[in-house]
Amino acid sequence: MTAVPQLLVVDDNPADVMLVREALAGSAHHPEISNVEDGEEAWTFLNRGKKYMNALRPDLIILDLNLPKKHGQAVLADIKSTPDLCRIPVVIFSTSQARQDIVRSYELGANCYVSKPGNLTDFFSAIQSIEKFWFNFVNLPPRGE
């Protein structure tokens, strides 16, 4: 991957977004991190509506479930049923460890489900592992297709 990897973090909690940024601060890939704070905003971003006209298509989406306006699972369902977007890997990143949330997310096409760890070390290591896995080892679909 030559261009700067684009990471979209859909999360309404600025403290979590900050932790994601902190976790990736020293990363080799220097991904560009965009953040939207609710489900509708995520949809606008992905469709390059309004102020996101020039937004780049994300290479990876980190998606919280409990979002204002539009639930994360609805966003996930829309992404995975839109030909243009369905190839983008989506990592569900949620506090919920409820079985039905996990099962439903995979049913809707989530690429993986990670529970937000309760302490800093594990949180950092989860985010860093996600980044390393998707940006180091995975063959992502080519851009702009």
Add this chain to the structure above:
Amino acid sequence: MSSAATRLERRDSTKFKTKLQLLLVEDNADDAALLLHGLRKAGFEVSNSLVCTAADFRRHVKDELPDIILADYNLGEWRGVETLEILRSEGLDIPVIMVTGALGDVAAVKCIKDGATDYVLKDGLARLPEAIRRALLDKQERALRHQVEDDLARKVDELARSNADLEQFAYVASHDLQEPLRMVVAYTQLLSERYRGKLDENADKFLGYASEGAMRMQVLIKDLLAFSRVGRNGGASGAVDCNAVVDEVLQALASAIQESGAVVTHAELPAVWADRTQVAQVFQNLIGNALKFRGKEPPSISVQVEKADQQWLFDVTDNGIGIAPESAENVFVIFQRLHTRTDYPGNGIGLAICKKIVERYGGRIWIEPRAGSGTTFKFTLPARADDRIEVQP
């Protein structure tokens, strides 16, 4: 109940002397007059209607709701015993006494079977007042019993609802508390990592305490969630082979067993009727405790079982540090700990969860008093009803 019955009798005997709303089903006016005379002499203040057809009976009984119905068996075109059918179809609970001429044993038994309270022969009318008193008393007792049953059912219902509310509360509270607490933990840790040594020595200590406290609270909340989940999850009861469950538990505890040099034995165990995960949790918590609270000797733990009524009575015995008899009840209370965290880590949730699971399936768990060291836990879990036939001699 006996004092209530006495009270009832006293109240009723005074009431009977004053008023009795009577519906007479009788086609012979002389018989009716004789009967009423007898009742008035016996102290009843009777008001009555007289009917002799099904249509009249149906109308009067609904309008007047009499205290009692006295019905002749033979009414020419109709039979008094058919009043019972009408009462049933109208949903009325009014005692019927058959008052009749000669009535064969077979017919009499049939009347009682059909729901008549009593029958009195016309040449034995002296018995009628007592029969009426008894019938009314029976009815009142029946009503009282129904009321008690209804009250009980309502209380049970209320209790179940309030339990469910409490569980819901614990679940929601612990679930929603996790989120902000996660922020506290993450950011106190970030602070102390990033600014260690840059503030003064006290500041590092303060941040350490804050972070420890927040993490401990995290564990407490997780435990509370686990506790409240006992009632929410599982419940998918089926036959659970305890041999397989205990073997899995021993596998999960393998490193603790190896490290302590423990010997764990179990008898041939039965199948119980419960949720598999929850049964495993009970065994894991009990055996885990036996490993944790060990004495100087390597732990020796045995799981035994015997049949008690429709339940299996399990016995988990160890040679550990034991539990003082005065603490035998306390240990099942949530977050109750008998030792300092330094001596034995833990939050005092394991046995509370065991108790909740066991009681969920109608069982009981307790500590068996015993001489010498070690602890014996006993608990019961339901056997399948059909197991009983195979197992009992």
